[in-house]
Amino acid sequence: MNGDLKSRLGKIVHYKLFLPLFCLFLVLMVNVITTPDFFHVEIRNGVLYGRPVDIINRASELVILAVGMTLVVAASAGTDISVGAVMAVTAAVTTFFLSGGEISVNEYQFPLFPAILLGIGAGALCGAWNGFLVAKMRIQPMVATLILYTAGRGIAQLITKGQITYIRVDSYQYIGNFLPGVPIPTPVFISIAVVILVQLFVKKTAFGLFVESVGVNKEASKHVGLKSVMIIFATYVFCGVLSGIAGIVASSRIYSADANNIGLNLELDAILAVALGGNSLGGGRFSILGSIIGAYTIQALTTTLYAIGVSADQIPVYKAIVVVIIVSLQSPEFQRYVRKFRKKLEAKKAIGEVTA
C-alpha cells in the first residue's frame, strides 16, 4: 500500500512539471512553425528586442500574481478572483498620491517610494479584507473575493474620479519599462526578485509546510497546533501585496492608472497559471515553479493569439476552453472514467486473446 502510494506520488510529481513544460513547448512550436524568426532577438536603441523578450516581459505581472495565487489556492482550496481589481486599486492609490489629485502631472507631488509603499499597502489592505472574510468568517473564498472583484474597480474609479491619471515623469516609467542603460526590461528583474524572495521564504522557513498542511486538512492542522486562521489570512494578505506590486508594474508600463483596464481578465490567467502548473485547485501541495512555468505558457499563448489576429476581448474564449480542459483532466472523476475505460479495453483485449 505504502509503496503503491509512493509510486503514485512520484507519478504526480512527474506529471506536475511535465504538463506545463509540455504545453509551453507546444505553444512555442506553433509559433516557430508559423513565424520562423520567432526566436530572433536583437538589440535596438540599446534594448533587447524580439518576441521571446516580449513574452518574458509581458508575463511579469502574471508571474507575480501566480505566485500569490498559488499560496491562496494551496491554503484555502479556493481562488482569489479579486487580484485584477486589487491591481487597479493599487495603481489608483499610487498615482493619486504621485499626482496630488491632478489628472496629469509632469513632476511628482509626493515622493515616489512612499507612494509605491502606500499603493502596496492598499493592496495588502484589500488582501486583509479578503483574508478576514475567508479565514475568520469562513466564507467560500470565491464569494468573499467576488465582493472586491466587483467593488474594486468602482473604488479605483472613485479614487481617480473616473479619469485616467497620467504621471508624465521618466523615473516612474523605469519600473514598467527600461532602466537607463539596461537592455533587459525592469519588470523581468522585479518578477525574478519576487519569485526568489517568496521561494526562499516558503522553502527556508516552515511557512510553506504550514500552508500545505492547512490546505490538506484544516482541522487536523488545528489539532497539531497550527493557527489555521492566521495562516490562511496571511496567504491572502500575501496575495494582496503581490497583486499590489503587479499593479504598480502594470501602471508604470502605461505611466497612468486606468481603473477600467489595469489587470483586466488577469484573474483568469492567474488561476489558469496555477492549474496549468500542475497544482490542484483543491488545495494542499503546491509548486511555485510549476505556476511560473504556467504563467509563461499563458503569456506565450496570449502573444500567439494576438499574433494570429485575435482581439483582446475575444481571447477569453480560448482561455476558458483551455481552463475547462485542464481542470477536467485534473479531476479525479475524469481519471476514474479513464481508468474504467482502460480496464474495459484490457478486458476486451484479454477476451480477444482467449478467443483467438
Place this chain on the structure above:
Amino acid sequence: MNLLGKKKLNQNSFLLIVTIILFFAMYIFGCIVFRDLNFGRFQVFLNLMINNAALIVIACGMTIVMITGGIDISVGSFVALSCMMLANMMENQGVGAVQAVLIVLVTGVVFGIVQGFLVAYLNIQPFIVTLAGMFFARGMTAIISRDMIAIKNELFTSWAQFRIRFPFGGYVNRRGKVIDPYIYPTVVIALVILVITFIILRYSRFGRRFYAVGGSEQSSLLMGINIRRTRFIAYVISGFYCAIGGILFCLNTCSGFVEQAKGFEMDAIASAVIGGTLLTGGVGNVIGSFFGVLIKGTIETLINFPGVLSSWWVRIAIAALLAFFIILQSVLGSKKEKGARA
C-alpha cells in the same frame, strides 16, 4: 432534533424578515427624501419592476443553484451573449423574432448542460467552471460582433413596446391629462416564472430534492436521491432561466453589445444572499430573492434619482450590502453551530 429544525426555520425566516423590512424602510426613506421628485408615485415602483424583470428571473435560477450548494457566475456574460445573439440573428442574419428567441432558449439549455455536466459529473468546483463560462460567454459576444447592434425587428420591438396599463393609480400630468401607470409584458413573464419556481421548490418532490442535496449530501444519498442528477438539473435550469432573463433584458434595451449586463452575476448573487439564501446551500427561497432584487433596484433608484452621484456608487453600495449580509449569515451560522454543540 425537532427543536433544532424549528430553530433553523426561525433563523431563516429571520433573514427573510430582515430583508423585507429593509426593503420597505428603504422605499419609505426614498419617498420621504425625494418627495419633491415624486418618488412615491406608483409608476416609480413599476419602473423598479420593469428595470429588474430580467434580474428576477436570473435570481430565481441562481437561488436554485445556490440551494444545491453551488454557484453560477456566468449569468451576466450569458445575458450579454443572448442579447448579442438576438440582435445579430434578427438584424444581420434575417432570422425571425420567434425563431431567434427559441434559438437563444436552446443555447441557454445547452450552456447549462455543459456547465452542469462539468460540475456534477466531473466534480469540478462550480466557481471554476462558471468562471470559465463567464469568460467564454463574454468572449463569444465579442466574437459575434464588437460593435453595438440596435434591434429594429418590427415584431420584436412591438413586444418590447407593448404596454399593459392599469386603470387605477394614475396621475395627472402638467397638461391635465391622466396618465395610467403601465408595465411591460416582461414584468408579467418574470412574475409568472417567480411563482412557478416558488411552487416547484416548495410543493413538488422534484423541487424539494434541491434542498435535500444542498442541506446534506450524505443524508440525501441515504434517502436515495440521485445527487449528481439533481445538481446537474439545477445548472440546466439556471442556464434556461439565464436565456429567458437575457431575452427579457434584450426586450428592455433592444440592443446587443459586449459590455452589456456587466456585473449582473454579482447582482443576482447579492439578491439571493440578501433574500436569505445560504451560500453553504440547503436554505433559500425565491420570494426572498425577489425582495433582494427589489432592494438592489431601490438602491439603484435612490442613487440615480437625484442624478448627482456616479454609477460607481451603485456597485460599491451593492457590494457593501452583500458583504453585510454574508457576514450576518456567517455570524448566525456559527451561533447555530455553537447552539447545536451545546
